Amino acid sequence: MKLKVYKPKTLVLRRSRSFEDDYCRIMAAITATTMRQVAAFTLSVSVELLLFYASGFSVFHSVFGHFTRLWLCAALRWLALIGVSLLTLGVPKALLIRFITAHSLLPAVFETGTNAFYREESECGQLGDVRCWLMFSGASLAAALFWEITIPDTDEEAAGKEQKQKARVLFMRVVRLFRPDYPLLLGGLVFLSLASICEMFIPFYTGRVIDILGSNYQENDFLSALLFMGLYSLGSSVSAGCRGGLLICAISSFTCRIKVLLFGALTKQEIGFFGTTKTGEITSRLSKDTTLMGETVCLNVNMLLRTFIKTMGMIYLMMNLSWKLTFLVLMETPITGLIQNIYDTHYQKLSLAIQDSMGQSTEAAHEVVSGIRVLRSFNTEKHEAHRYYNCLMETHNLKTKRATISAVYLLARRLTGLAMQVFVLYYGRLFIQRGQMTTGKLVSFILYQSNLGDNIRTLTYIFGEMLNSVGAAGKVFEYLDRKALVSTDGKLQPDQLRGHISFRSLNFTYPANPNKTVLQDFSLELKPGQMTALVGPSGEGKSTCVNLLERFYEPQDGEILLDGEPLKSYDHQFLHKMISVVNQEPVLFSGTIRENIEYGLKGCSLDEIKDAAKESNAHDFIKQLEKGYDTEVGEGGGQLSKSERQRIAIARALVRRPQVLILDEITSSLDTDSENKIQKSLSSIPNQTLLVIAHRLKTIENADQIVVVSGGKVKERGTHRELMDMKGSYYKLREELFTEGN
Template identity: 60%
Template sequence: GLGTHQYTTLPRTQGQLHMLSLSLSLSLSLTHTHTHTHTHTHLDGSDNLLRQWLESVVRCVFLYGVLLPCEDAKRPVVKRWLLAHCFIGPVWETGRLTAFGNFPLAKVDTWLVGSVAAALGCLFWETLLPDSSEERNGKDKKQKARVLFMRVVRFYKPDYLLMIGASVFLALAVLCEMFIPLYTGKLIDILGAEYHRGDFQTAIIFMTLFSFGSSFSAGCRGGLFMCAIGSFIRRVKLQLFGSLVRQDVGFFEVTKTGDITSRLSTDTTLMARAVALNVNVLLRTFIKTIGMLYLMFSLSWKLTLLMLMETPLTGLLQNIYDTHYQRLSKEVQDSMARTNDAAGETVSGIRTVKSFNSEQSESCRYDDRLMDTHNLKTRRGTVRAVYLLVRRLVDLGMQVAMLHYGRQFIQYGQMTTGNLVSFILYQSNLGQNIRTLIYIFGDMLNSVGAAGKVFEYLDRKPEVSTDGTLQSEKLKGHVSFQKLNFSYPTRPDHNVLKDFSLELKPGQMTALVGISGGGKSTCVSLLQRFYQPQEGQILLDGQPLQNYEHKYLHSRIAVVGQEPVLFSGTVKDNIAYGLSNCSLESIQEAARKANAHDFICELQKGYDTDVGERGGLLGSSQKQRIAIARALIRQPQVLLLDEITSFLDIQDVLANCPNQTLMVIAHRLKTIEKADQIIVIEQGTVLEQGTHQELMEKKGHYYKQKERIFDRA
């Protein structure tokens, strides 16, 4: 051994290792002493078991006290080793005495008890001694999932009657189904013993009644649950769509169309499943499990305890499987959204695709997205296949053990053959039920993951507020841009408008001119409240735009864009878009003001002609005139014309809007010449302003750049 001086000169870590070796020696000597005592004395079984537990506790406390000064003592792996070393013995003995009493253990029994003890140990430390950071993140995710789950439950409030009715029928179906194996075993005992006609007929009648009651109740349960799911999906989709259309334009610029359509189509359905179908399965399985356990204990409590030994191992397998499967499911969901987005972009821009001969490249891009999704699904399927294989091997081992000990109990007269058949029927269902109970929680967390994305959109507040309440009875249409600084959400570091000021007077036409990208269309977007400027404000009759009620503001300000968007439907529907109870006379009057009435009457069905998707059945000039009619029918006080290409349409609008504020963005000199004031904009700032004649006489920027600013036609 080491002397005192030698021990004191050892480093701290080596000294602790020496103490650890001494403690292990002491621990082994205690175990040896206990084994020797057990072999040569005749102690009572309960006293012996109690002594093992006390010795294990003392050993654990002693070893932990020795290891406590070490920095590594707090690591989960050290604690796991310490607990396994100290308590595996008493756990083994407790399980053996509980399940088998004083029966001598065969090799199969030893293997079974050892496997169960190891499974219990794994489940214990995975639950109580997790790897710190990763497990904490997992617990946080589960807590968030529970919160989301309760939100989904509250969404089912209008369908509570359907859910309660479905739950009642579910309980009836389970109770009826539960007694069928019991009467099956009774029939076997009746046929195997002395035959009694009355007992046989009674058992048959009860089996028939229970079978019919189970089938009828199950059908009613399924119908009510499906009705509740359908009502929930319709309601959530409506709320989600309403929340989406209320978002600001910047939201749609940074959010892909595929993500939005995936939330509307796929995730809302998963939300419904998260509660209705999962609660259906959960309640049915829970009630059936409790009832089966009661009946199985009444048949053989020893076989029931043996069967329950499978549960810890099944729970551990299910926990590992859920972790990997949920992660891969989320990746598959995101990959499908990217695939839908790629297809949507190609279809919406099909003209560009064809003009650049990019059909093959788009097909390749879509194939790459599909392959990514396929690979993720393959990995997810592999995880599931391995899990099912291991789980079925565990099932097979448990069934072999059940038959082995069932045969012994029949030989000892502890149960009948019919009872064993009933028990095996229950056991085959109960194992599946326990796995379902464990699985269903993981599946709920997977489903509410989709709900989280839906709630993210439902809870999002638009960056552009629509809470204004002001509605002026006599709006004049005086618009003032005051020292605006603005950048788009997609390019926050690039200022489109810089200290920008502008005034639009009632009854006058203001023309914005300048080279492309100078900020002209941005002024139109800000005046429509599509965005919120970072600095400065826009006043309408002296009041900030955000103070006006949203619907009122957009009825007083109308816009016609460079490429107007029409919706599928008739010409009449597109002119009256957004208006209710609009008469045909007012629609025709607006069309006459826009110089569109004549060509509409020449169409096959006149005002009832379908314009096709996005107005594809009409020419660009025809779509523009219908868009002008759609603006004029509202009788707006402020009218914005963004890049209108038809000179004739501009003249018609000017003639029909004598008292309105008119702002025009155009590249035709003949249109600009009639403006009351011309604003020259470049790089987000006002360079010059005045009438055409004044600006030409100045011979400044407007005069020098007119060849670049205006079209020659």
């Protein structure tokens, strides 16, 4: 009993000691790492201050020239700091290298720029002190952090960099698609430049007018300033209008062209693609994403170039007004860029989520509208309304989050701009008191400064927005680049086609449900001049045979031969002219009866259409209509009954004079008289291969071959009498399903 009591305690004690030992080792490692980092930081600061102060010693001034001293000290500081980092921390990270580089080179760059532009030396260039060192250190740290946030270079952000590179590639593809509209874009670029240049000079002449009114008034100078202000305003307005008109024309032309390309690419996809892709998603690509593609180049590039030209021009004019105030204003740029980058990251994520949510709402509404009869039959109006409401509320919540982020961003941006305006006014007053500026120049500078902040924020935003907005282009290109899984590259078009079809050892599963095998080792032969009937329970593979024969899908194993040649080797148009299918649920398109019968045929005469209509027993009811063959059938053939739609669909198949005709349970909506007339017409066509899937006994009992399909395999085959004598599966099906009453 003692062993049972104390043994668990001993185990616990051992685990506790092991845990304490591990904890002590971890804490010791953390402490050593921290001490090493503190030592590295202290040593780096000491070496840095020593070299920074040494650059101001008189011996350096006497031995080296001013620029030589600056850049030599920068190189020595960089080497020293990199060396200390290698000795104490090992291989430094990219962020630390960027900070050391910026911190070492910034004093030299600043002094070189000051001497080159203004022919004077700053206080930091004359004698290095702690104030200058802190200023350069702070600026370098801000620049390194800004670079790290806006252009990340860590392993964790590798996926983000790859995404940006993909966005650039997509953007260039969109630009190349604009090639037919290059003249319009070039004209828009010219007027854009003129509008930006004219707009830049308006604040300059505003300040000049104020100076003229405040000093010795000269009427000629005043009128001249007003004249130039008017001319620049007129030029800016006219150029902006011309720019907008040309770009709108380019967008419209591009959108129309890309929609046609996308529609053509979609119609070439295999049937399985439409089974796995939602209709709402396809319509969204056609309607919304194609429009966004045009705006990606025209509107975003237009805004980017216009803002860039204005920004560069404003900075140049502000430097002429006061270079000191200009440097003060530019200090706001890293802060603005940081705020903008954080905002863009969250805003774009929410925008993509909102786009997906809106697509779900559109899909829900589309399903309800297309299935309104089922909705009404099962009394699910409230359920569908609630489901649609949930989709809308999800979109609403995402939009609320996006609006909140926008509000916080706007507040931060306004506070930053307000703080910078206070600094500009304060130092501007000092410069006016010292005679370094005039009141008019300060007014012009403030006007430029208020626009410059907005322009810099726009530049930061629009570049990311331009790359992010090509997400819509990526979805469109995904469809444009997609190759149909069922190839249509066959070239075979024989002059004579017998219509001999062989199914050889087919194995097939639908792409939407790959775990369910529909056909297993399926083999069947259809001979010219014979009628073959497929029978069996629903879902056993009968309609799948039709889908494969129409090349809607490709079998995973086996092949289908037509006159000894694989189906894929035949020309696509030739194959579908020689093989016609009439489905149980006929599909008609809005238009006239004549247009629906000759659908897909060119040069089909009215006599041929009437002959086909007579064979399908449709001519009699058509001629009784007020407009005859020119009668509109309505959307989906809604103006006609199901029987009338069925007969028109049969006429549409017969007018092609196909060598292989497939009837997929078409007699379920026909009356006995129509069925007998159609059967008689079909039997009169010599050497035609006829495949029938039907439930009515009269439809199949005279067939040359009846095939019972069960479990994706051919279970029985033979004539009606042969199968009845066997008393097998066909006999049971006849007793259960193929009765006169059914």
